[in-house]
Amino acid sequence: MLHFIEDLEDEAARETARRLVPTGPLAGVPLLVQARTPANAPMISQLLDAGAIRIGTSTRPRIGAVAQSYGWNGSDYTRNPWDLSRSSGGSSAGSAVAVAAGVVPLATGGDTGGSLRIPAAFCEVIGFKGTYGRIPHPRTGRSLGSLTTAGVIGFDLDDVVMATSIASGPHLLDPSALPDWPVPEGRDRQWRINYQPGLAGRFAEPGIDRLLREELAASPLTVATAAVDLQPVHRAWETLRALDSGRGVDAVAIAHAVEMRNHNNTALADLFDQVDALVTPTTLIVAHAYDQYEETRVVGDLCWAFNVTGHPAVTVPVGLVDGLPVGAQVVAAHGCDDIAVTVASQLRTALPPGTGCTRA
Template sequence: MVAEALDGVARWDPLLHFIDTLDADGALSRAERVDLGLPLAGVPFLIKARTPAGSPIVTRLLAAGAIPLGTSTRARPDAVSQTFGWNGSEYTRNPWDLSRSSGGSSAGAAAAVAAGVVPLATGGDSAGSLRIPASFCGVVGLKGTAGRVPRADGRALAGLTIGGFIGTTLEDVALATSLVSGPDRLDPSALPHWPVPTVAGPESWRVAYRSALGLIQNDPAVNGVVRGSLAVPSIGVQDVALDWLPVDSAWLTLRDLDAGLPVEPSALQAAVQVRRHNSTALADLFSSVDALITPTTPRVAHGYDQHEQNIVVGDLCWGFNITGHPAVSVPVGLLDGLPVGAQVVAPHGREDVALAVAARLMMPISPPG
């Protein structure tokens, strides 16, 4: 499996530019010595570039037998927008259309998974950085409940960033998330170990649908694809109110707090109030429905070098980093030959619900060629 994955790197990376660093010899050496009784024995994966050394998300995958090929691309540091990847000389491209971005900041992860090079890659999600690239590339991206995956630097003040996975299937990302979950000496406040859920559930699910959550209006065609994916017998769309406040200012304030930058007390108070209000609004919503569904992004993948003009692509995602709810993006169709993703949001701690509902919507797709 590792040799095949390295062949895939040799074939596709010159076109897609998803590799940040490659350790082919190290990967093959690990593969020769792997314990075949481990749950991920020999499964090749990529680590998101600039992941801190000793991160539990990596050490626990290694302990489960997975084999790292190297690191995957992400956006340049300090970029205004993170919806692109950069390997130092080239932008990461989308396997569906080389003129398009693969999203970000977990850009290389999504491109490599969509191209079939690896079945799984690690990522991090502060404002949609797992879900956006998964949507752009037509694969699965899961952001768990805040605290689901332990962090190398422990609990952050604002808690926006959640480690997680981009993968080919819901089962893959669920298994990987379970294996890396649970408290760690570096993050003892992480949530308890999360057993692998069965991607199943009742015969029907009650869901609410929103085409927009902030000031950005979706491309009507994207909305049409996602809304159409709900027309299945097991999904019942309910007309339920959601009293949602815009989150852009709150997210920026909380991001600065996590980065150790100066934050005005009044701005922090306002951000905390947005978090409280929207968390309560979601609690009220989930008292009537099982899940909330939105498009993952307002539009399909933008040009690979047009990221600064497209910072709005996270408008449907970043609110759930503020509230800490689990959310998963799955492909539900194509628009003009590009993938469209649906985002399924569930109550705190109910990744199993998000995955089960997403399984009813997901349409597995593969890029041409």
């Protein structure tokens, strides 16, 4: 019905569970791994070393798909547990659905242009993209484009933070990764945030904007007025993605991408001199129809700016619009992943289990 599994590894999972010595912080926790994750991915080995039990691989879009906000298991589309006619988002499609449906508490994914945050927002769960380099990369470290960050989708923010901490730190395959990231201690202070309903001329639908303003007004966060002059990143993102994929890129395009990255980094540095975090809607729309991903490529326009700059960004659920989940994206300064997740914890709205969602 939900079509979130690409490959079920049930026998191997049972054997692992039988042999498990329950000592690690994730001992016995079932884990779904995004399909086509490299076999030597440091994140996976570190989560398994902590006791998690891999039960299979989750769906993602077809190889070579231009638009990535859906999932495909080889015969059918991955469906959203809130409405089976709607998309799960993507590319970490099956991971978000499995968590939302209560099959696993944690699942892995990667985020190149919102691929953790978009499906998490569509499915009313949590997706966290740390500062670029927070989790070691399996292909010998920093890529030319420096877009993709591995990460975790989960139902509980504390679980997502713990799993990210476990997976963090330099690795033989990526000695350039950021230092180990300890689970942040709660800080009792008044957080100042800036809210933007859109970025670089792209704005969320009015109902989404209205819901976020209401949730912010009801939260303990202080909303401060500030301007942020981010420029559109479409061309820069395409150039950086081409570099990461080994495709040829001319010097003019590279110069533009570097200029755009530098401009937006400076604009965000100026903003974070005034506030602790930036809050935006995670997506421009609620979940689209499962087979209309090509018509809605702009769904992640509020996400990929932070892949280009490498800032930490986390999405948490804040409510429903037209019966479908809405996520709030919290962005903090480079290296300030602890601030991003702490602010997010004060904004998250937990809906009662079973409120419209098809739970397994």
